[in-house]
Amino acid sequence: MEQLLFWKMAFAGGVFVSLFIAERLVRAAPAPQSRERLFRNFGLWLIVVAASPLIVAPITAFGGNHLVWARGPELSIGLVGVAVLVIDLIILDLWTYWxxxxxxxxxxxxxxxxxxxxxxxxxxSSAVRFHLGEVILSAILRLIPITLLAAPLMNVVIFEAILLASALFHHSNVRLPSGFERVLSFxxxxxxxxxxxHHAVRADTDSNYASFLSVWDRVFASRSATQRTPDMKIGAEGVEDLPLFGLLLAPIMRKRL
Ligand SMILES: [Zn+2]
Structure with missing residues (x-):
C-alpha cells in the first residue's frame, strides 16, 4: 500500500510541477503578482498535509475495515478487474459531483x-486550497460510497490520484488551443x-459542479451557459479573500468575516 501511495504522490507531483511551469509560460488570463495569495493557498494545503496521516488517512482506513459486503477475488482479476475499477471510478466521480x-x-x-x-x-495553487474541516468532512462522507461499494483501497487511491490531477488541471491558468479544449471539455x-x-456571480458559482467527467452537469442540468473570459472576476460574490488565519476561522465565526 505504501508503494501505491508513493506512486499517487509521484503522479500528482509530476502533474503539479508540469502545470505550475506551463501556466507561467502560456497564460490564459493575466496573473496577479500577489505572493500573499500563494502563501494562503499553500498554507491551507500544508495544514491538510500535516493533518492527513493523523486524521484523514485513519478515516479512509476505518472505511476499508468496515465494508458492508466483501467482493470475491474474481472481481479484481484481468478484464473483469479493469471493468470493476472503471465502474468504481465512475460512481466515486458521481458521488463527488453530488x-x-x-x-x-x-x-x-x-x-x-x-x-x-x-x-x-x-x-x-487553488486546487489544493481547502479548509481542513472540508477535507475531514469529505473523507467521512465518502465512507458511504466506499463501504456500500466495498471498493478496494487500491481503487480508491487511483480515484484520488485522478481527482487530484483533474483538480490541478481545471483550476490551472494554462492556455490551451480553443478547438482542443472544446473537444476535451465534452x-x-x-x-x-x-x-x-469560480466566477464571482453566485448563479455561475452554483453551476458546473463536476470534478472529473464533465457529463454530470449535462445530465443533472447544472451547466452554466456563461463563457469564460480572461477578465472574468474570480471569487465568492459579496465577500473578499482573507489572510490565512482569517480563512481558518471564517467557517466558525458567527459574524461573516
Ligand atoms: Zn465549488
Whole structure:
C-alpha cells in the first residue's frame, strides 16, 4: 500500500510541477503578482498535509475495515478487474459531483467550501486550497460510497490520484488551443468549464459542479451557459479573500468575516 501511495504522490507531483511551469509560460488570463495569495493557498494545503496521516488517512482506513459486503477475488482479476475499477471510478466521480453540489446548497457546508471560493484568482495553487474541516468532512462522507461499494483501497487511491490531477488541471491558468479544449471539455472538466464555477456571480458559482467527467452537469442540468473570459472576476460574490488565519476561522465565526 505504501508503494501505491508513493506512486499517487509521484503522479500528482509530476502533474503539479508540469502545470505550475506551463501556466507561467502560456497564460490564459493575466496573473496577479500577489505572493500573499500563494502563501494562503499553500498554507491551507500544508495544514491538510500535516493533518492527513493523523486524521484523514485513519478515516479512509476505518472505511476499508468496515465494508458492508466483501467482493470475491474474481472481481479484481484481468478484464473483469479493469471493468470493476472503471465502474468504481465512475460512481466515486458521481458521488463527488453530488457532494460538491451539497457544499454549495447546505449553508453549514458552504461556510467550509467558501474558503476555497474566496480565492480571487485561479491557478494550480487553488486546487489544493481547502479548509481542513472540508477535507475531514469529505473523507467521512465518502465512507458511504466506499463501504456500500466495498471498493478496494487500491481503487480508491487511483480515484484520488485522478481527482487530484483533474483538480490541478481545471483550476490551472494554462492556455490551451480553443478547438482542443472544446473537444476535451465534452469528456472531462477543463479550465474553461471550471473557471466559470469560480466566477464571482453566485448563479455561475452554483453551476458546473463536476470534478472529473464533465457529463454530470449535462445530465443533472447544472451547466452554466456563461463563457469564460480572461477578465472574468474570480471569487465568492459579496465577500473578499482573507489572510490565512482569517480563512481558518471564517467557517466558525458567527459574524461573516
Ligand atoms: Zn465549488
Amino acid at each position: 457532494l460538491h453540489r451539497a457544499y454549495h446548497r447546505i449553508p453549514i457546508m458552504w461556510r467550509l467550501h467558501e474558503v476555497h471560493h474566496r480565492d480571487e484568482f485561479l491557478d494550480t 469528456f472531462i472538466v477543463t479550465p474553461s468549464i471550471h473557471w466559470v464555477h
